[in-house]
Amino acid sequence: MAIPLVVGVDGSEASLEAVDWAAVEAVRHDVPLHLVYAVVPDHGAADLIAVAMERARKSAPSLRLSSEVLHEDPASALLGQGRNAFALVLGYRGRGDLAGLLLGSVSLAVSARADCPVVVVRGEAEYRNGRFGSVVVGVEDGEGSGTAVQFALREAHVRRCRLVAVHAWSVPPGALSPPPPSGYALEAHCRPPAQVLDDALRGRAERYRSVTVSRQVVEGPARQALLAAATGADLLVVGARRRRGHLGLQLGLVNHAVLHHAPCPIAVVPQM
Incomplete structure (x- = not known):
């Protein structure tokens, strides 16, 4: 049996927008959609789940659909579901979060600790509905981006759209003046930025020959490069390293x- 795409619901408009997005995504990948409502204590769970399921059916009538109410805190419940999920899908802000927050506490906690890819559904309708025909993936030097690139290629393939691979770089401090840098700084300086993209895509892109891939090498901060590229994207994909000796992922300043x-x-997308 196919593992499901899991979407967290809480009755907020952001979570219902996540249901809309997840329903279409599940059909694209031909996987079931599982709706999860986690709450302590139980207040109106049946009605809330019914509304969310009706919304999912409206977005994708052919969808294989199931639901579950879990009596535990939302972050823990979703992290448990993520151990056997195609991906977790969340709204950018939940019903209990303060209006001024840019990202809900549950979405951030799950993004930082899940074992599977986590999609936080953000943006206006034009961004959620595939208007731009583009998936953007951030590529960093080293091995941290491999799983993210694979995920992004698969997304571009099922969406029949182009993939934009973005690598941002800057000259390490002191790289152009004596004494010469050592360790990672020297390696980064000696490694051409275009090669970082080529190495990340080599082999993986060959499995998805139908996907048109473009490369962007940007000198400057990675967060600015990715946010700029995302203005013309339906989905932005980033990788997250696993922290040695600790539970969870290393999201870093760029991912935050x-x-x-x-x-x-x-x-x-967690590094595998």
Whole structure:
């Protein structure tokens, strides 16, 4: 049996927009959609789930659909569901979060700790409805982006759209003056930025020959480069490293910035 795409619901408009997005996504990938409402205590769970399921059926009538109410805190419940999920889909802000927050506490906690990809559905309707025909993936030097690139290629393939791979770089401080840098700074300086993209795409892109891939090398901060590219994207994909000796992921400043400010849905893909 196919593992499901799981979407968290709480009755907020943001979570219902996540249901809309997830329903279409599940059909694209031919996987079931599982709606999860986690609450302590139980207040109107049956009515809330019914509304969410009706919304999902309206977005994708052919969808294989199930639902579940879990009596535990939402972050823990969703993290448990993520151990056997195609991906987790969340709204950018939940019903209980303060209106001034750019990203809900549950969405941030799950993005930072889940074992599977997490999609936070952000942006206006034009970004959620596939208007732009583009998936953007951020590529960093090293091995941290491999799973994210694979995820992004698969998304571009099922959407029949183009993939834009973005790598931002800057000259390490002191790289052009003596004494010469050592360790990672020297390696980054000696490694041409275009090669970083080529290495990340090599082999993986060959599996998705139908996908048109373009490369963007940007000198400057990665968060600015990714947010700029996302203004013309239906989905932004970033990778997250696993922290050695700790539970969860290393989101880093760049991922925090795009999670809070991206104009479109954003997928955080754990390094495998």
